[in-house]
Amino acid sequence: MPQRLIRKLEHFTRLSDADKDALNGLGRKVRLCEAGTDIIREGDTPENVNLFLDGWAYRYKQLEDGRRQIVAFFVPGDLCDLHVFVFREMDHAIAAITPVRLAVIPREHLLNLMDRHPRVTRALWWETLVNAAIQREWTFNLGRRTALERLAHLFCEVFLRLRAVGLTEGNTCPFPVTQVELADATGLTSVHVNRTLREMRASGLIVFKGRQFTVPDFLALRKVALFNPNYLHLDHEGAYLNANA
Amino acid sequence: MPQRLIRKLEHFTRLSDADKDALNGLGRKVRLCEAGTDIIREGDTPENVNLFLDGWAYRYKQLEDGRRQIVAFFVPGDLCDLHVFVFREMDHAIAAITPVRLAVIPREHLLNLMDRHPRVTRALWWETLVNAAIQREWTFNLGRRTALERLAHLFCEVFLRLRAVGLTEGNTCPFPVTQVELADATGLTSVHVNRTLREMRASGLIVFKGRQFTVPDFLALRKVALFNPNYLHLDHEGAYLNANA
DNA sequence: CGCCCATTTGAGTTTAATCAAAAAACGTGG
DNA sequence: CCACGTTTTTTGATTAAACTCAAATGGGCG
Numbered sequence: 001m002p003q004r005l006i007r008k009l010e011h012f013t014r015l016s017d018a019d020k021d022a023l024n025g026l027g028r029k030v031r032l033c034e035a036g037t038d039i040i041r042e043g044d045t046p047e048n049v050n051l052f053l054d055g056w057a058y059r060y061k062q063l064e065d066g067r068r069q070i071v072a073f074f075v076p077g078d079l080c081d082l083h084v085f086v087f088r089e090m091d092h093a094i095a096a097i098t099p100v101r102l103a104v105i106p107r108e109h110l111l112n113l114m115d116r117h118p119r120v121t122r123a124l125w126w127e128t129l130v131n132a133a134i135q136r137e138w139t140f141n142l143g144r145r146t147a148l149e150r151l152a153h154l155f156c157e158v159f160l161r162l163r164a165v166g167l168t169e170g171n172t173c174p175f176p177v178t179q180v181e182l183a184d185a186t187g188l189t190s191v192h193v194n195r196t197l198r199e200m201r202a203s204g205l206i207v208f209k210g211r212q213f214t215v216p217d218f219l220a221l222r223k224v225a226l227f228n229p230n231y232l233h234l235d236h237e238g239a240y241l242n243a244n245a
Numbered sequence: 246m247p248q249r250l251i252r253k254l255e256h257f258t259r260l261s262d263a264d265k266d267a268l269n270g271l272g273r274k275v276r277l278c279e280a281g282t283d284i285i286r287e288g289d290t291p292e293n294v295n296l297f298l299d300g301w302a303y304r305y306k307q308l309e310d311g312r313r314q315i316v317a318f319f320v321p322g323d324l325c326d327l328h329v330f331v332f333r334e335m336d337h338a339i340a341a342i343t344p345v346r347l348a349v350i351p352r353e354h355l356l357n358l359m360d361r362h363p364r365v366t367r368a369l370w371w372e373t374l375v376n377a378a379i380q381r382e383w384t385f386n387l388g389r390r391t392a393l394e395r396l397a398h399l400f401c402e403v404f405l406r407l408r409a410v411g412l413t414e415g416n417t418c419p420f421p422v423t424q425v426e427l428a429d430a431t432g433l434t435s436v437h438v439n440r441t442l443r444e445m446r447a448s449g450l451i452v453f454k455g456r457q458f459t460v461p462d463f464l465a466l467r468k469v470a471l472f473n474p475n476y477l478h479l480d481h482e483g484a485y486l487n488a489n490a
Numbered sequence: 491c492g493c494c495c496a497t498t499t500g501a502g503t504t505t506a507a508t509c510a511a512a513a514a515a516c517g518t519g520g
Numbered sequence: 521c522c523a524c525g526t527t528t529t530t531t532g533a534t535t536a537a538a539c540t541c542a543a544a545t546g547g548g549c550g
Contacts, residue, residue, distance in 0.1 A: 059381070061381065061382070061385045063389070063471050064471070065471075067389045067390075068389070069384065069385040069388040069389045071381045071384045071385060072381075081374060081377065083370040083371075083373075083374060084374070086367060086370050086371050086374055087371075087374060087478055088478070089475070091378055091381075091475045091476040091478070092378075092381060092476075122331060125328040125331050126328075126331050126332075128328075129326060129328060129329070129331055129332060131377075132326065132376075132377055132380065133336055133337075135377065135380040135381060135384060136304070136306065136316045136317075136336075136337060136380060137306070138384050139314065139316045139380060139383050139384050139387060140306045140314040140316060142384060142387035142388045142432060143314040143387045143429075143431070143432030144308070144312045144313070144314045144432060145312075146505080146506095147505080147506070178527085178528065178529090179528070179529065179530095180527095180528080180529095184388075186388070187387060187388030187389060188506075188507090189506075189507055189508080190528090190529085191506090191507075191508080191509095191530090191531090192505090192506055192507070194528095194529060194530060194531085195506095195530090195531090197529095198530080226308050226309070226310075230287075230334070230336045231336040231337075233332055233333070233336070391537080391538095392537080392538070423495090423496065423497090424496070424497065424498095425496080425497095433538075433539090434538075434539055434540080435496090435497085436498090436499090436538090436539075436540080436541095437537090437538055437539070439496095439497065439498060439499085440498090440499090440538095442497095443498080
């Protein structure tokens with residue numbers, strides 16, 4: 001089941017068949033969450049590691065006065081922190097955008113796997129570090145980019161992340177996110193997001209249809225976003241090594 | 246030497262004498278960096294894990310057009326990512342604010358330590374997770390807080406982090422950061438930072454003297470910042486357990 | 491003393507927020 | 521397949537927060 005995760009990890013390192021079997025074993029215990037519900041709440045005690053098999057979700061924090069910030073999106077193949085269970089309680093919540101299918105991984109199971117598959121362990125660490133890098137990039141995005149650049153940057157990132165797990169088709173990728181959520185992710189208001197998207201559509205940077213978008217000219221989008229994909233670390237040696245040999 | 250780190254980790258879990266000895270062994274190879282210089286640059290290949298023994302630094306990213314964002318501050322006791330060496334190249338840079346004394350930890354040395362001291366390993370994971378939580382909080386800060394709230398929030402965070410490593414004195418703590426750097430950390434301009442600080446001084450929220458600040462009334466500062474310290478996870482069981490018993 | 495860096499202030503501008511309401515799209519049950 | 525309620529998107533008018541540009545002041549240090 002965790003094909004998306006395996007596919008993503010192979011951007012970093014080639015995995016042996018045994019490695020992949022081990023990763024496949026993670027998908028045993030599955031949990032379903034309805035769209036619009038919280039998968040985990042602030043204050044909850046984290047017991048397991050979650051792997052997103054299907055569907056979209058976001059990590060968010062909220063103030064008492066209602067101000068909300070989405071701090072990350074989860075797409076299939078994503079893992080929440082490898083060691084969440086070290087914390088006594090969650091300092092944020094995760095909500096499902098679409099119906100979500102999760103692999104719920106007991107801590108022992110994961111530790112066991114990491115004991116026996118050093119290459120997988122390294123690959124999972126890479127996943128963790130990439131997530132941290134993405135978080136830093138979001139910090140930059142909110143601090144120093146204009147509304148137009150922020151949105152363009154987010155679309156670039158989402159497109160590449162989805163491509164890494166095989167969820168794009170040509171220049172098109174799924175994007176089941178409302179403008180209100182987009183506003184909460186970019187630190188803008190939904191009104192301003194709407195106006196900026198209109199502008200992007202008008203200049204042909206991006207095309208929205210249904211719950212997906214198309215990027216006619218990635219180079220152009222990348223240019224207005226001032227997007228540098230290096231922080232996704234997708235160009236590692238994975239493609240050139242054979243772990244079975 | 247890594248007293249600050251040990252002190253911080255003990256907020257999370259009690260460490261045995263053997264654990265502490267092992268951690269002390271990390272401080273063997275020391276590197277000095279001058280104020281104002283880069284400790285590591287974007288594009289460099291990370292070879293070691295860095296532990297900050299003394300001095301302040303910041304992690305930053307910069308655009309070709311000069312826009313810069315500080316995405317984290319490092320204070321004594323902080324570690325950069327435990328597994329940086331998994332990456333082929335750095336996607337950001339780290340610069341010294343003051344003269345910095347670093348412990349340079351070879352990857353083998355660290356892995357070795359983690360093999361033999363599971364309690365330390367867990368504590369180091371906790372450190373890593375707290376850093377990720379701080380990064381998320383910065384994302385929120387930039388996305389949804391006003392200039393005044395952002396600055397107040399940063400002061401709350403810095404104060405608590407420094408207190409956790411024993412670097413505060415009463416309500417006072419060191420803060421060798423210029424207003425330009427403060428602007429780059431909060432996503433503001435230095436002009437606006439200056440005006441907001443004036444306001445904070447006028448209302449008695451904070452007092453600056455030399456390269457330090459004093460918080461006359463933490464509760465008041467915390468209130469204007471809408472600061473919730475839960476993301477620092479400093480209230481774990483560390484204080485109640487004895488690892489030697 | 492003089493230089494450099496950091497801070498401070500003023501005046502005018504811009505980006506994005508706010509408030510309010512209409513239009514469009516979506517899903518669902520009849 | 522249509523009607524209807526709900527959610528999402530869109531638009532307009534006004535306001536406010538933060539930025540820009542420019543210059544003066546202040547502090548620390550050799």
